[in-house]
Amino acid sequence: MLFPISGAHISPIYLAVIGFLIGILGGFFGVGGSFIAGPALRAVGLDWNFAVGTDLAHIVGKSVVAAKRHRALGNVDLKLGLIMAFGTIGGAEVGAQLIQMLKRAGNVNLVVSIVSIAVYVSISSFMIWESRKTLASKKPLPPASAKGAKQDRSAFQHVTRAIQRLKLAPIIHLPVSGVRISLWIILVVAFVGGLFSGFLGGGAGYIRMPSMVYVLGIPTHLAVGTDLFEIIISASYGTFSHAVKGNVDILIALVMHTGAAIGAQIGAISTQYFAGPKIRLAFVPLPLIGAAIVIYTLFTGHKL
């Protein structure tokens, strides 16, 4: 099928299946799934700038579905999500400007590929260390049901507590997440997430979800739901910004989203059956798959 905006020929079935798989992962892990979607779009010949912008548009739709489902499960901290949206939008704009600079310099594909590989491998390495250490510790895991599943713990908790103790006014109280923390730390975490979102595409949940757990100390289930809510706002902004710059093929995004809509609901419902450290450990292979696809694409030209 020809998609006239980008001029790409892509099977709609391929797009819907990719969307479905990413929808499940997104609903379960609270990530946009760009570490899969970006390389998957690149693999069928779409330029990185189109892959980044189009993926953001698809993520908006998928996050609406998944966040609605998570809200029903009590997994969304609206106050935190709204605060983070400000930092994310600032970061996303800086990231999108970097993409424009690289586009003008003519080396956008190479630079984004290398940065994405480095980021994906680093996140996976850290999370496998932390979640395995947490699971191996003597303390019992909270029960994976209803309220108990939201009581979380982490091997990185001592660092998280030290960050929470920083007295940088104003201090924000987040009653839903059970956290008191400086507004500036929330904004910095959101800005960094936004920067990666604008630069590598997607909602940058692969950065933000772990940051919310390890830096802000948000329980994993709430981090997943709140991240999805925040992604709706930040990815909408990112989509607008990229669309204005000619980087969005909305027809591709609409087709991908038909699969993602159903996958996101399945993923969101599944979170209630798993404890936080298990969700984080299961998260580990995802960025590595993204990295493997980027490496393959980089060395072979393109197309899987």
Added chain:
Amino acid sequence: MKTETIKTLRAFLIELAVYAVLVIAYFFLVLHFLGNGLRQLEVNHRYTYAGVSILLIIGQAVLLENVTTFLLRLLRGRSE
């Protein structure tokens, strides 16, 4: 418990099949008609295209969420 799982799985597979038919119809009808209009908008009115893109994806998300919820209710006979 096992009967409930089988019932849920069966409902899900039927839902997936019905959904797939709807989606294929959607590809060939709606997207076919939208294609050229959106292409023109993207070339000539970039800001309008950006706004329309967001409205389209959010509109589709709300629509499909309602469709899947309706299908689940229809097939399982209870609220999801």
